[in-house]
Amino acid sequence: MPQVIWHWSLSLLIPSLATYICVADEAGSSDLQHRIRAFKTNMPIALDGDLAKWRGASTVRFEGKPLARRPRHATVYTLWDKENLYLAFDVHTSKLQASVREHDGDKLWEDDGVEFLIDPLSHRAKEFLADDFSYHINILNTVYDDRGTPSGQPDSRWNGNAQHIVRILDDYHYVIEVSVPWAEIGVEPVEGHTILGIDFAVNGKDPDTGAYDYFDWCGLKVFHEPSGFDGLLLVGRRSE
Known part of the structure; x- marks a missing residue:
């Protein structure tokens, strides 16, 4: 049973520009742009929709054009341990909508939700090869997942084992947390050495027109193309 946590609260929405922004939070290091x-982390991350435990994690923030006069922006947090890669998406967007409840359901990506795509070997190929995979998770906590193939085409018959929860904070704001096993990613995590190709995206529709509209970290026009992904580097524990 998909787990969705509903928590209604007021929140301030920060006015945003109608542009894509790809900036890592490691200030002062120009070579870390797009990484x-x-x-x-010292302990496994509990998936409960509470972002307090992510304090001190690295983040990236990216924005899309406003829809229905609402700003849209997302912050993604990342952590890891020897078992899992952890991601949290904090999304502000236009009025939330979703209808797909079937796994791998058609047009799930048109619902409000998030995507992440991983190129474990960082080969940066034009094709979506057998090591590559992606998850689309809507605000109903329904998933469309796929994996690459030797022919370079994604195969939605593949089913992943990532754990994920959704917490809806109000009509325009939600959090999605994910843990992805390293066994599924297919690489051994090595501090200071492992770099994954990755992109993050936010999906939705224009409430006024019903037209699909997304925004992503890397500004891609073709998602299943690892050559456009940016890098996620595993590092040690953060000094307090």
Whole structure:
């Protein structure tokens, strides 16, 4: 049974520009533009929709054009341990809508929700090869997942084992947390050495027109193309 946590509260929405922004939070290092560092965590991350435990994690923030006069922006947090890669999406967007409840359901990506795509070997190919995979998670906590193939085409018959929850904060704001096993990613996590190709995206529709509209960290026009992904570097524990 998909787990969705509903928590209604007021929140201030920060006015945003109608542009894509790809900036890592490691200030002062120009070579880390378009790269996020994932700090190692001392303990497994509980998936409960509470962002307080992510304090001190590396983040990236990106924005899309406003829809229905609402700003849209997302912050993604990253952490890791020896078992899992952890992601949290904090999304502000236009009025939330979703209808797909079937796994791998058609047009799930048109519902409000998030995507992440991973190129474990960082080969940066034009094709979506057998090591590559992606998850689309809507605000009903329904998933469309796929994996690459030797022919370079994604195969939605593949089913992943990532754990994920959704917490809806109000009509325009939600949090999605995810843990992805390293066994599924297919690489051994090595502090200071492992770099994954990755992109993050936010999906939705224009409430006024019903037209699909997304925004993503890397500004891609073709999602299943790892050559456009940016890098996620595993590093040690953050010094307090």
